[in-house]
Amino acid sequence: MNLLDLVILIPAIGFLAALFIPRANEQFIRLFTLGVSLLTFVASLGLATGFDKNAAGQQFVTNFVWIQNPEIHYHVGIDGLSLWMVLLATFLTPIAILISWTSIEDRVKEFFALLLLLEFGLVGVFSAWDLFLFYVFWEIVLVPMYFLIGIWGHDRRIYAAVKFFLYTMAGSVLMLAAIIFLYTQAGTFDYVTVLDQLQSGRIALSHLQETLLFLAFFLAFAIKVPLFPLHTWLPDAHVEAPTAGSVMLASVMLKMGTYGLVRFCLPMFPVAARENSGWIVTLAIIGIIYGALVAMVQPNMKKLVAYSSVSHLGFVVLGVFSFTQVGLDGAVYQMLNHGISTGALFVIVGFLYGRKHSLLIADFGGVATAAPWLSIMFMITTFASIGLPTLNNFVGEFLILQGAAIRNFTWAAFASLGVILSACYMLWMYQRVFFGRAAGEPEPADDHGHGAHNDHAPVHTHAVHGGHDSHGHGMPDLSLREWACVLPLVMMMVWMGMYSQTFLPAVSAQDARILTTIEKGPQASNVNITPVSGGSAHAR
Amino acid sequence: MFKLWLIPLLPFLGFLINGIFGRKLPKLVINAVAIGSVVASFLWVALVVGPSTDWGEHKVQAHYFTWIQSGNFNVGWDFAVDKLTMIMLMIVTGIGSLIHIYATSYMDHEGGYYRFFAYLNLFMFFMLNLVLAANYLILFVGWEGVGLCSYLLIGFYFHKKSATNAGNKAFIVNRVGDFGFALAMFLVFINFGTLNFNGVFAAAPGKPVETLTAIALLMLVGAAGKSAQIPLYVWLPDAMEGPTPVSALIHAATMVTAGVYMCSRSSVIFLHAPAAMQVVALIGLATAVFAATIGITQYDIKKVFAYSTVSQLGYMFLGVGVGAFSAGIWHLMTHAFFKALLFLGAGSVIHACHGEQDMRQMGGLRKYAPWTCLVLACGSLAIAGFPGTSGFFSKDAILTAAYAHAPWMFWVGVVTAGMTAFYVWRAFWMTFWGDYRGHGKPHESSWVMLAPLMVLAVLSLAGGFLFNVPEMLKDMFPEHGEVPEEHMLMAISVAAGLIGIALSWYMYVVNTELSGKIANALGGVYRLVNDKYRVDEAYDAAIVEPIIHGSSAVLWKTIDQGVIDGAVNGIGARAQNVGGLLRRIQSGNIRSYATWVLAGSVVVIILMGIAGGVR
Amino acid sequence: MDPAQIAGILKQGAVPTSWYLALSAVLFVIGVAGFVLRRNIITVFMCIELMLNAVNLSFIAFAHEHKQVSGHLFAFFVMVVAAAEAAVGLAIILTVFRNRSTLNIDEIDSLKN
C-alpha cells in the first residue's frame, strides 16, 4: 500500500462513506466531500514531491493479480505522463465541489458523492497499467458523469446525457474488443507485459491487424478527445451539464482521450500510428480551425468554451502525432494547461450563471463595472486561453507548433491560424459580456462620427462604485468561496506559464522514452517513413 | 552586477501594487508608485547600466532561469544589453517617465485612475522585457505583452463600444502579425537549433538565402502587425480610442516601433536576404505614402497624428529596408520625441477644448494656450524636417540611404516628406490660428502637463545632434556607401518640407476657402481618401463577414448540426426503422420482456445442446 | 423408456437420478409458463420461487449422484437468496401497489419511453 494506492482509495472510501451520511445533513455532506477531496489532493502532492522527475518509467507501483483467470492485474503506477494528470484530477475535484456548494440544491448527497466517484475513476484511469483495469476505470468515469449531466443538468439534459453516453460507449466498445484481442495474443491484460511482447516481436501482428487494433483504440480516444468530426457530443454535454460537470468534463475527462493516445496508441502500434498520422493530423488541424470558427459564432458562453476545447485539443492531437520530443512534450503540457484554463473558464461562466441564470452572451454586458475582480480573473483566464506568453497555454501551444513545424512546416502554419482565431472568439465574448453596459441599460447616443470621441466623457466607470450602483444589482463581485475556487487556478496559470520547469522535466523524460520505443519498434524498419528524430537533425 | 532584472521588475512591482491595492490607495500614493517605479528604472538605466559599461564590443548578458526546456529546445529567461538595447532602454524609460508624469494631470478627473497607471506600468514591464530580451522567445513575451497592454488601454473606456471594438481590433490584427513572427521563430529554431540572438546571428551567414528570406519575410509580417504597416496598419488609427497619453506612449513612441527594433535586431538575417530587404523597403515606402495621403484629409486631430505615425513608421521601414538600420533607429528615436510631443500636445489641446477632438471645432488656440502652441510648433517643425531639428537629421539619413539604394525611392520619400509637413502644419494652423470655433472657453493646461511637453520640445529640436545614433551604432551595422550628392539631396528634402509648410499656411491661414474647393473639385477621390480608402470596409466585406457568416451558416448550422449530428441521428433513425420490431420490444410491458428473456434462453439452451453441452 | 424398464426399476427399488432431473425440468417449465403468462404480480413472483425450487432439486439430485455435500450448500444459498429476494420483492410489490393501486403487471409499464 503506497501513496498512489491511497490517492486512488481515499475518494472511493469517501464515496462509500458519503452514501451513509443522512441526506438531511447537507452541509456536513459538502464539508465531508470537500475534506475527502482535499485529503486526496494533499496525498497526491506527496506523489509530486516523492517523484523522481528525471527518471522515466513507473513509480509508486503496486502490482498484484486481481483476477486469476483471465489474468487481470491490479497494476497501478505513475510515470511522468500520468503524474500531472493525476494531480490535475485531484486538484480540480475540490474546486468542482466548492463551485457546487450552493448551486446544487436537490439531491445534494448524491451529487457530491458522485463527484468523489468521478475522482476515483479519473485517478484510476491515469494510473492503471493493466489494460483491463484501465477499461474498468474508463467506464467507471462514465457513470457519474452520465448522472451529473442527466440529473443536475439544464433543460435538454437527458438528450445530452444519452448522446454523451452513446458516443463514448460506441468508442469504448471497440477498445474493449481490441483489448480482448490483445489478451488472446498475449495471455495477459498486464500492459507492461503486453507492450514488452509487442515490442520484442513475441506477438507478431500482421500489418492489417496492427492497423485495425490501432484504429479501435484510436477511435475510442478520438471520441473522448474529441477529434473533429466526432465532437458534436461535447457542446451539448457542456451546455447541459452543471458547472462542476462541465469543469470535470472539460478539464480532466477530455484528457483521458489524449492521455490514451500517448499512453497506448503510440507505444503499442508505432507503425500504424505513423502510417496514419497524416490524416489524423489533418483532422486535428481541421478541428483547430473549425472549432475556433464555430466558437466565434456561438451565442452561448458554454458552447463557445466547448468549441474552443475542440480547437485546443486539436492542438494536443497535432502535438502527439508530430512524433517529436518538442511536440509531444508540448502536447502533454497542453493537456494540463487546457485543464487549468478551460476549467477556470467554466468555473467563472458558472459564477455568471449563478448570478443571472443565463448562459447567453446577449443577456450580459457591463459586468466589469459591477464585478471588477470577477472580470479581472476572467480576463486573465481569457488571455491564458488565447495563449499569451507568461501564462500557461502559451508554453504548450508554442511547443506543439514548434514540434509540428519540425515535422512539417505547413502543419504548423495552418494550425497557427487557430491561435489568431482564438483571440477573435475569446475577446469578442469578453467584450460582449464584461464591457459596455449591462443588458437592458440604455446605450447613450454614441456619436461615432468624425472625431467626436470624447476623452472626457463623464465616465462613471469602474470599481469606484463597486457593486452598489444602479447596474450592480444581482451582480455581486467574487465571494470568499468563489475566490477560493478561482485564485488557485489563476495562480497555476501564472506558475505554469512562468516556470514550466516544475512540470516539464518529468514529462520530457517519459516522452523521450515513448519516442525511443516508437523508433525502436520491431517493424519500424520495414516501413519507409520520414525521419522523426526531432529537431536534432537540423540543430547540429 | 548590473541587475538587469531590476529594470523591468520595478514597473512590474508598480503594476502589482497599483493593480491590487490601487482602489483603496489615495491618488498621491498611486502617482508615487507609478511614476517612481518608472523613473527609478530610468535612473537605473541612465546612471548604473549606461555609464558603467564599456561599449566596445562589450555586451552584458544575464541568464535568470530556464523558462522552457524540452528535448533540445531550450529557452532561458535571458537579458542582454548592447548599444541598440541601450538606446531603446533610454527611449522607453525616458519618454515613459515623462508621459507618466503628464498622465497624472491628464487623467486626474477620470474614473479608474489606479487602473490606468497599473496598465501603464505593466506596459513598461513588457516593453522593457522586449528590448532587453536575449532571445526571440523572450522578445516575443514582451511583444505579446505590450499587445495585451495596448488592448487594455485602448479599451480603457470600456463602456464605449467603439473603444472596446478598437481594442479587439488592435489585438486581433496584431495576432495576425504574431502569427508570422511565431512561424519565423519556428523556422529559426528548425534551422539554427536555438532562439538565442547570439547563436542565430553567428550562424546566419552560412545558411541558404531562401531560408533566410523566408524567415525575414515572416518576421516582416510580425513587424508589420506591430508597427502598423500595410496591410496590417488598420488597427492603429482606431487605437486612438484610448486616452491620449496612451496614444503618445504606446501608439507613437514605443510599442509601434517594436517592429523596427526587431528588424534591426535581426539585421544579420535581413542583410543576408536581399529580396526580403527589398520587400521591407517597398512596404515601408508604400505605407509612408499611403498613410500620408489619408492624413491630409482627416479632421480628428488624433487621427491626423495616428496616420502620421503610420507614415513615419513606413519611413523607418524604408530605412531598414535599404540597409540603413542605424538611420531607422535614429528616426525611431527622434520620432519618439516629436510624436510623443505631438500627441501629448494634442492631448493638451483636447483638454483645452473640453474634450473636443475635431479640428473644425478648434482654432485660435494660440491666444488661450500659448505654451501648448509653442511646444507643438517645435514638434511640427521637427516632423517636417526643418533644418537643425531632430527630424531633419534622421529623415535625411534615411532618404540619403534610399537614394543610394534606388533613386526613385528617394523621390517618393521626398514627396511623402512634403505631404507630412503639409498635414502636420495643416493641423497646427487649424488648431492655433484663425478664430475659436468651438464652444466654451479654452484654457491652458496645468504645469504638470506642460513640463514634460517642454522637455520633449527641447529633445525634438535638439535630439538630432545630441544623440547621433548612426555614430553610436556604427560597429553594429554595416556602413552604407556615401552618396556624392548628399548636400543636394538634403536641400531637396528640406525644400519639400518647407513647401509643405508654406502650402498649408496658404491654404489654412491665408486662403481658407481653397481647401474646400480643392476637395470639391476632387470629388470622389477626396471622399475615398477621407474614408481612408475604405480599407476597413473592404476587410470587413472580404474577410470578417465571410468568416462569421460562413462559420455560422455553413460550419455550425450546416456541418455541425446538419451533417455530423444529422449523420449520427440518422444512424439512430435508420436503426429505428430497421428495428421497428426492436422498438416494439421496448414496450415497457414486463411480461413481454420476460418473454424475450425466455426466448433468449431457449435459443441459448438449444445452441448449447447442439454444441454438446458444457462439460 | 418402455414399461418393462419401469417395472424393472420399480422392482429394484431405486429411482434413476435422471427422473429427478426430469421432474426438475418439468417444474422449471411450469414456473416459466406461469412467469410469462400470469398477470398478477404476486403469482408471477411465486412462479419465480417455483423455478428456484426446480433448480434446487437438480442441485440436490447431483449432490446425491456425486455423493458430495457441495450441491446442498448451493441449494442452501439459493434458499437464502430466495428469502432475501422475497423480502425485497414483496416490499417492492407493496410500494408499487401503494403508488399505482394495481397488481396487474400489464398496467405497470412506466419503463415505456
Add this chain to the structure above:
Amino acid sequence: MDPLFFLLFAFITVACGVNVVLQKHPISSALSLVAVMASLAVLYLLLGAEFLAMAQMIVYAGAIMVLFVFVIMLLNAGTEATRGRSWTATIFGIPAILILIGALAYFMQTGMPQLGSVKFGDFRGGGAYQVGYALFTEYLLPFEVTSVLILIAIVGAIVLARKELD
C-alpha cells in the same frame, strides 16, 4: 418402495405446480405452492438431504410462503384481471415454452450422460453435521457474505415498504 414414494410426490409436486399457475386467485396459488414445497421436501429427504429438507419446510414453506400469504392478505388481492395488453407474451411465450419443453426433453434424452440411481440411505452426507461443517470451513466467506446480503435485504425491505414520513 422408493420409486413409489418418488412417483407419488413427483405427482403431487407437478399437480400442485400446475395449480399454482392455473389458479385465478393468488391465495389459492400460494397454498398450492406450499404443497409443492412440502412435497419437494420429501423428495429432498429421499435424496439424502436431511438438513435441506428441514430447511425447505421451515424457511420456504414456513417463512417465505407465510410472507406471501401475508402480503396477499394485506393488499387484499382479488382474482386476476383478464385485461392485458401483452400479446407478445401470448404469441411468442407459448411457443417458446413448448420449444423449451421439447428442447429439454430432447437433450435430456440424448445428451444426458449415464447417471446412477437413487436409493434412500445411499448417501448420508446431507445431515446437519456435514452441511454445517462444510458451511463453516470451506464456505465460510460466502456464508458471511450471505449474512450481509440478508442484512441489506432487511434494510432494503424496510426502506421500501415503510410509508413516507413526511
